[in-house]
Amino acid sequence: MSQQTFDAACKEEGYARGVTTVGTDAYSIRCVNEDGSLQTFRPPEEIHDFVARACQGTYTDTRVTDRLATMGRTYSAWECADYGSYAGTPDLKKWCESKGLTLVSASSAKYSAYQWFCANSSGTTVEGIPVDDVCASQFDESALDRVFNVYGKTVEDAWDCFYTR
Known part of the structure; x- marks a missing residue:
């Protein structure tokens, strides 16, 4: 905009x-x-x-x-x-697990909505989570991510997915 x-x-x-x-x-x-x-x-x-x-x-x-x-x-x-309807909450844990990784959070994140990452147990592999891809994978290709509260402390309080028309 x-x-x-x-x-x-x-x-x-x-x-x-x-x-x-x-x-x-x-x-x-x-x-x-x-x-x-x-x-x-x-x-x-x-x-x-x-x-x-x-x-x-x-x-x-x-x-x-x-x-x-x-x-x-x-x-x-x-x-x-373009908002069609609510799809649900993105499952970041399942996304990480599908990559053989674990969902972790970085408490030092400036905005808590962006605190989640995928990492291996030793912390040598750390990946950001493309929440738009999570929504598309979890629901369908027409689903988009939406952060609605950058200060949300849980995924449910920060993110959702919605269908486009």
């Missing part, structure tokens, strides 16, 4: 001064009131609701939802995805 898309969404929701950022990650996007005060998201993952509304306002003829591609950017970190 673009800064212009977010700017239009902010103005549509009544924030006269449009959009700004308060940091460098995807959760730092804020709408600005006429008096210069900023929109708040409490809890922080409420930003997903705002982005979903921005997607729906942009693509009015289809059912879309927010999809966070990366926390490492602001506006362009977000995508609008």
